[in-house]
Amino acid sequence: MLGDNSMILGHRLSELCGHGPSLETDIALTNISLDLFGQVRSYFQYAAEMKGGEATEDSIAFLRFDRDYRNVILVEQPNTDFAHVIGRQFLYDAFHLPLLEQLMKSNDEMIAAVAAKSIKESRYHLRFSSSWVKRLGDGTEESHNRMQAAMNHLFPFVSELFRETPIEKEMATLGIGADLKMIREVFDEKIKAVFAEATLEIPQNPPRQTNGKTGIHTEQMGFILAELQYMQRAYPNMQW
Amino acid sequence: MTSVQNKNIDNLLRELTDPEIPVLSIMDMGIVREVEANGKDLFIKITPTYSGCPAMDTIATDIKLKMDAAGYNTTVKLVLSPAWTTDWITENGRKELEKYGIAAPLDETSDKHALIDGKRIVKCTNCGSTNTKMVSQFGSTACKALFQCEDCLEPFDYFKCLK
Numbered sequence: 482m483l484g485d486n487s488m489i490l491g492h493r494l495s496e497l498c499g500h501g502p503s504l505e506t507d508i509a510l511t512n513i514s515l516d517l518f519g520q521v522r523s524y525f526q527y528a529a530e531m532k533g534g535e536a537t538e539d540s541i542a543f544l545r546f547d548r549d550y551r552n553v554i555l556v557e558q559p560n561t562d563f564a565h566v567i568g569r570q571f572l573y574d575a576f577h578l579p580l581l582e583q584l585m586k587s588n589d590e591m592i593a594a595v596a597a598k599s600i601k602e603s604r605y606h607l608r609f610s611s612s613w614v615k616r617l618g619d620g621t622e623e624s625h626n627r628m629q630a631a632m633n634h635l636f637p638f639v640s641e642l643f644r645e646t647p648i649e650k651e652m653a654t655l656g657i658g659a660d661l662k663m664i665r666e667v668f669d670e671k672i673k674a675v676f677a678e679a680t681l682e683i684p685q686n687p688p689r690q691t692n693g694k695t696g697i698h699t700e701q702m703g704f705i706l707a708e709l710q711y712m713q714r715a716y717p718n719m720q721w
Numbered sequence: 722m723t724s725v726q727n728k729n730i731d732n733l734l735r736e737l738t739d740p741e742i743p744v745l746s747i748m749d750m751g752i753v754r755e756v757e758a759n760g761k762d763l764f765i766k767i768t769p770t771y772s773g774c775p776a777m778d779t780i781a782t783d784i785k786l787k788m789d790a791a792g793y794n795t796t797v798k799l800v801l802s803p804a805w806t807t808d809w810i811t812e813n814g815r816k817e818l819e820k821y822g823i824a825a826p827l828d829e830t831s832d833k834h835a836l837i838d839g840k841r842i843v844k845c846t847n848c849g850s851t852n853t854k855m856v857s858q859f860g861s862t863a864c865k866a867l868f869q870c871e872d873c874l875e876p877f878d879y880f881k882c883l884k
Contacts, residue, residue, distance in 0.1 A: 505857035505867070512859040519773025523801060594802035598772050601804065601883055602863070608837065609858055 482649075482694055483580075484524030485552035488542060489702075490573060491517035492709055493560060502563050509609055510566065516602040523595045543713035547702050554691040555638040557701040564624070564631035567613045571675070572635055574607035576642045579667035583659035592657060611675050618679025625680065632676075633684045640688030643668075646695060730756055730763070733791055740779050741862050744821040747780060751809025754800060763793040768805045770883070771863045807883045822846045823865065824879040832882035836866060845870035846877045855879075 494514035501507025525538035532541075556573060560566050581603055584596035617628040643665045645653075652658025676683050691697075712719060734753060735746045747753055747767070755766040765784055769777045781797045788795040807826040810818070815825040824843050827835060834840040836858060843853050850872040860867040865878040 505859070508857060508861075508867075509859040512863045515773035515775070515863055516771060517773070519769070519771060523772060590802070594804070595772075598769075598801050598804040602771060602773075605858070605881075 482551040483584075484521050484528065484541075485550045486556050486573070486577075487517040487524070488521045489550070489552040489705060490556040490569075491515075491521060492705060493556065493558075493569070494566075496560060497566065506563070506613075510570075513570070513606050513609070516599075516606070520595065520599045520602075523598070527591050527595070539713065543710050547698055547706055548696040550698065550702065550706075551694050551696060552698075553638070553641050554689070554693040554699055555635065555642065557693070557699055557705060558635060558638065559701060561634075562627060562631070564617055564627040565634065567610055567617065568628065568631040568635045570606065571610035571614045572639055572672075574603060574610050575668050575671045575675075576639075576664065578603050578607050579664045580659050583664065587658070588656040611671075614675055614681070615679040618676070618681040628679065629681055632681060633686060636684035637686055637689040638691060641691045641693060644694075649694075726758060729791075730758060730788070733787055734765075734784070737780070737783050737787060739776055740783075741776050742818070742821065742823065744817045745810075745814055747784075749811045749814030749817065751811065751814070752780070752805060758793075761792060761794050763788055763795045764798065765795065766798050766800045768800050768803075770805050772801075773863065805883070807880065810880075818880060819846055822877055824868065824877060826880045826882040829882050829884050835879070836881065843868055843879050845873060845875060847875035848873040 491514045494510045494517070497507065498511045498514070499507065501510055521542065522538055525541045528541055529536040529538050555569060558565065558569050578600065581596045581600040585593055585600065587593045587596065614628065617624040619625070620628075643661045645661050649658055649661065653660050672683060691699075693699075731748070734756070735748050737747045739745050739747060739750055742750075750770070752767050752770065753765065754768050755764070757764040765788070767777070767781065767784070777799065781799065784797050785795045810825070818825045824846050826832060827842065831840075831842055835843050836855060839855065841851050841853055843855075844851050845853050845868075847870060850870055852871045853868050854871060855866060856869050856876065857867040859865075860878045864881060864883070866881050867876065868879045869876045
């Protein structure tokens with residue numbers, strides 16, 4: 482789940498490489514993408530080790546079917562415009578940071594180590610994305626409207642982040658995973674503070690019943706995987 | 722491991738650099754965490770600066786090639802914990818960075834002032850002026866931010882403090 486979230490979001494950001502609205506944001510977004518992919522590698526190397534056999538980080542990343550990916554629907558959302566990119570990033574960062582904070586205390590040493598490493602990077606991500614939410618929200622009429630529209634579109638996907646699946650529940654009980662309720666509190670506070678500063682309204686539209694975490698994805702996922710998996714499917718076992 | 726051998730290994734490792742920052746040896750970078758020699762068998766633990774740093778694979782390969790060429794049978798292992806911090810860059814490393822045109826990381830508090838509050842405290846690597854402004858929080862690589870000097874107009878990288 483963690484690895485898939487980082488990978489799909491990282492992929493979305495990588496689509497912007499060379500296409501960012503300005504040089505600085507282009508570099509920032511692709512750097513964030515790189516951080517996320519670094520985290521993915523740590524998770525997938527660990528997963529491959531546990532899976533054993535012929536599993537490798539690449540087979541886990543590239544050779545699964547869409548139903549086997551456990552990322553949340555939020556990170557699949559397309560790069561509609563810069564406001565959507567920033568909104569998606571901010572909502573995910575605001576969730577990711579308190580999540581990593583908890584995972585640093587995980588009973589699983591490897592997870593704790595990856596979290597301790599990733600959290601340093603995620604702090605930068607949140608700093609970047611929240612500053613842009615404020616800049617756009619509290620900017621011109623046009624930027625404000627676009628930022629609000631992006632949030633209105635993205636917000637219904639937030640509830641899924643906190644809807645506990647049986648696996649998450651079990652992991653939390655074992656002291657390996659995180660307690661989503663505690664994360665929600667930190668998340669809500671952050672959202673409130675940033676939205677207020679950005680003069681944005683917290684969208685009240687009802688949450689969507691999305692189930693990316695159990696493998697049920699939107700139509701976006703097929704397109705993402707087609708691009709992500711093309712090389713490994715066309716040239717099996719190819720290496721850089 | 723004898724001290725002579727120890728020194729030999731140390732010197733060899735010192736010749737290896739980060740491919741992105743070719744003036745900085747991996748020893749000065751503080752990414753070599755443990756070196757253990759058992760006869761000709763050599764175990765080296767390194768830690769990544771940033772988890773997505775593409776230089777890590779290259780560095781691991783470089784170490785293996787270099788040490789194997791010197792007659793060792795080398796195993797390089799990547800360890801994540803404890804996570805790397807810019808505090809591990811040595812004094813010599815900081816000097817080399819500055820000479821190369823990358824401003825060395827400030828302490829944590831000053832770093833925040835520079836990156837978030839826009840305080841002009843990062844010293845220009847070209848003329849030494851602190852009349853500098855941040856251009857982008859992310860620079861040519863994830864570990865750096867982009868700055869520009871308002872006096873001599875030189876653009877330069879600042880190595881962000883990572884704690």
